[in-house]
Amino acid sequence: MQDDPRVPAEIADKIGYQLRNAQLAVFAGFNEQFAALDLRPAQFSLLAVLDAYPGIVQARAGELLGFQKANFTPFVDALERRKLVVRVRLDGRTNGLLLTPAGRALLRRARRLADAHERTVTAGLSPRDRRLLGELLERITAAARRDAAAAARSA
Amino acid sequence: MQDDPRVPAEIADKIGYQLRNAQLAVFAGFNEQFAALDLRPAQFSLLAVLDAYPGIVQARAGELLGFQKANFTPFVDALERRKLVVRVRLDGRTNGLLLTPAGRALLRRARRLADAHERTVTAGLSPRDRRLLGELLERITAAARRDAAAAARSA
DNA sequence: TATTGTTATACTCTATAACTATA
């Protein structure tokens, strides 16, 4: 091997490869910024959901973030143990989720970090390019979901 | 909750959230298409690498795909057990990796599936938009890697 | 001494099945 090997174009040009690389790089930076808060991206997302929808039913919140309900239980447990979130029994089988004051305070700090990280990562893009990127990603996401749903039907 | 809850804009507008959604959707479709071949995206990538660089040293191939060497060993083991890949001892401590005829045959089938999947997912994008998307993702990836490296240095 | 490859290990994330209890 004279020269350094490169990922072949047939792979490097694939949308899935490009998306995965970008996502890994962005999440790696996010996790480093958020290490001081001990918050993962999904945890930050739940805090934001609970701020927007105080008292939301646990099952709804989990769906919104793409969780299987079986996995959402220990996920909420961890935040409740840290007193960032509380469950309140709404009826015999339903939990409402609420931020605690500590949860709101942590969310405020997390927002500042997340906004700073967002600015850093998108600094090279004009507002117009950033908007365009979001639209292109949305179109890819929608097309991929249609495809996956069609494949699931025919399987 | 009268209306259906939505992921708050402060999350939905983040580049990381959008990338993750897109990547999950694209990989889900890929995995459904590839279930018949029992091939994951990373396995397909390695087959393509070995086709482009026959005899590449195991450590180089692993680096290229972002593997920790400790994880790459069982990854190669699985493909070798299926007779898609062979290790050849190059010197006392170095393995070269090669496709077997069965590996080449599977790669041919995988390419057809991958190309079809790629066309489906990007069908809504003009060639110009597809190119632009790749460029924007590349810029995001580079910026995120610079940021993560800087954060790691200051930590 | 640095590199290659391996084993052992652990943690996160995700997936399914089965169960309780409640509406």
Place this chain on the structure above:
DNA sequence: TATAGTTATAGAGTATAACAATA
């Protein structure tokens, strides 16, 4: 009968440390 929540479990994927053998 369907829904909400939980437990148990298993499989990927990824991370680090430690080691043997070799360059």
